[in-house]
Amino acid sequence: MGRIASEDGAPVNSHxxxxxxxxxxxxxxxxxxxxxxxxxxxxxxALFGGSLLSINLGNGMRSMEERLGADLxxxxxxxxxxxxxxxxxxxxxxFYFTEEAASxxxxxxxxxxxxxxxxxSSLAAACCxxxxxxxGYDPSTDFVIQPWLSSQFDGEVKDxxxxxxxxxxxSSDGTIELYGRTWPVVAQLASTGTSLDNxxxxxxxxxxxxxxxxxxxxxxxxxxxYEKKAVSAVLIKVADGYDPHTVAESITKLDPSYKSLxxxxxxxxxxxxxxxxxxxxxxxxxxxxxxxxxxxIVLLVVFFSSVNERKREFASLRIMGATRGMLRGVIAREALxxxxxxxxxxxxxxxxxxxxxxxxxxxxxxxxxLQAGPLAVIGMIAVSVLCxxxxxxxxxxxxxxxxxxxxxxxxxxxxx
Amino acid sequence: xxxxxxxxxxxxxxxxxxxxxxxxFAHACMGHATFGACHYSQQAATxxxxxxxxxxxxxxxxxxxxxxxxxxxxxxxxxxxIAVPNLLIGVCKGQMMHCRMVMLPTxxxxxxxxIICAAAAAWVESRPKTVRQ
Numbered sequence: 001m002g003r004i005a006s007e008d009g010a011p012v013n014s015h016x017x018x019x020x021x022x023x024x025x026x027x028x029x030x031x032x033x034x035x036x037x038x039x040x041x042x043x044x045x046a047l048f049g050g051s052l053l054s055i056n057l058g059n060g061m062r063s064m065e066e067r068l069g070a071d072l073x074x075x076x077x078x079x080x081x082x083x084x085x086x087x088x089x090x091x092x093x094x095f096y097f098t099e100e101a102a103s104x105x106x107x108x109x110x111x112x113x114x115x116x117x118x119x120x121s122s123l124a125a126a127c128c129x130x131x132x133x134x135x136g137y138d139p140s141t142d143f144v145i146q147p148w149l150s151s152q153f154d155g156e157v158k159d160x161x162x163x164x165x166x167x168x169x170x171s172s173d174g175t176i177e178l179y180g181r182t183w184p185v186v187a188q189l190a191s192t193g194t195s196l197d198n199x200x201x202x203x204x205x206x207x208x209x210x211x212x213x214x215x216x217x218x219x220x221x222x223x224x225x226y227e228k229k230a231v232s233a234v235l236i237k238v239a240d241g242y243d244p245h246t247v248a249e250s251i252t253k254l255d256p257s258y259k260s261l262x263x264x265x266x267x268x269x270x271x272x273x274x275x276x277x278x279x280x281x282x283x284x285x286x287x288x289x290x291x292x293x294x295x296x297i298v299l300l301v302v303f304f305s306s307v308n309e310r311k312r313e314f315a316s317l318r319i320m321g322a323t324r325g326m327l328r329g330v331i332a333r334e335a336l337x338x339x340x341x342x343x344x345x346x347x348x349x350x351x352x353x354x355x356x357x358x359x360x361x362x363x364x365x366x367x368x369x370l371q372a373g374p375l376a377v378i379g380m381i382a383v384s385v386l387c388x389x390x391x392x393x394x395x396x397x398x399x400x401x402x403x404x405x406x407x408x409x410x411x412x413x414x415x416x
Numbered sequence: 417x418x419x420x421x422x423x424x425x426x427x428x429x430x431x432x433x434x435x436x437x438x439x440x441f442a443h444a445c446m447g448h449a450t451f452g453a454c455h456y457s458q459q460a461a462t463x464x465x466x467x468x469x470x471x472x473x474x475x476x477x478x479x480x481x482x483x484x485x486x487x488x489x490x491x492x493x494x495x496x497x498i499a500v501p502n503l504l505i506g507v508c509k510g511q512m513m514h515c516r517m518v519m520l521p522t523x524x525x526x527x528x529x530x531i532i533c534a535a536a537a538a539w540v541e542s543r544p545k546t547v548r549q
Binding site: 166169197198352353356357359360363 | 512516517518524525528
């Protein structure tokens, strides 16, 4: 009769109790245990990763809808695409009307509210910062940016001051360098998951100083005669009962030259982004569902075959006095250990990729992507681990039903 | 032999990845007039990767107690790898810069995986081996 000893000859305690039996069973069958943990881990990765991705995309979409507060955007001729790109994926751009249009556009039928904005693209900095979108807005008429700013910045943006988006690199002394000049940053906004994170907001009265600064370091971003009256876009909120397309049509009827104006419908951008988001979330859900069905089938097969090959082991335990309840407890605890190990590892593995790469994921998807808050993440972790535990325990219990039927003695003598 | 492979192979693979990845897709930002912090982080990460790779190869040919020590050293190197772009040298501050979006998370993930693998290997190798007498 052999005995178990460590390498240096000291005896190792090989006494096994009913409580330590599940862990011992798993330890003695490392291949089966690892295979089961991997299956459960894959289920957990798919559920947690897929759900978090969908939640973050949903957050980004809501944030985008909240920020695009206008129904219609009137932009200069041939600038509609640039304006759409600016709203949708944050490609910085500079464009402006060369003649007075805003006040005339406001006279169109169905215009409830209007405001003017100026868009200037900053220089691509030589080192360590990307291009920024400079947005000049008129605080006296604004209904798009101000409500959002006031929720996070309690004060007025004075001439020469800047409010920076979440993604903007603000130096430790609270300033930012644009066109070779240092500008004071009075507030940095929370992340929105949209292109506005890479924008800076200034009072429209600051635009001439910004243009002058650009003239001193590179080329002047707009001619001197436009710097005080420059308007890049007229943002319109349509009156109740009016469709933005109808209002756009009435604008073109004001003057024959207005037919060439560009019209951007932020609602349309949102709906096209929503459609892309819907299909992406749909495919993710299908993928997760298929993976879960396959995973559950694999778990059932593994548990059934495991119980089948352990019939004699369980029959021996029954003969030694273990009740059916005790055996169920052993199987259930084995399943619990496997599901917890797989579930937690899966969540950790998915977290290792979803959180650090969130900026990259957002950029690659070309959709608004806003990281969920800690409470939502903790909730998703709990749900993912719970689902894997329930599925694993359920599969093991189903397999256990099969074992519960025959008598122990008959099982032990099977095949003899 | 099984334990040797478990204790050494992950370090070889991860060390090679850490050495190669910063020089390929997870590179530092391009277009610097002078080298920025991300460039030095990239070079340091490659050096640390080579050290992890060499330690991984060496651990194939040494005794168990030494493999424990080597894996502790690998874990310490991986900790250094995480600290280089996050604390010691840093990367560009712009949120949308390639080094911040790709290089920093890639090195952090590879470093974390290396620490987990090395810690697991050190634990497995430090346990008393049971033999049936």
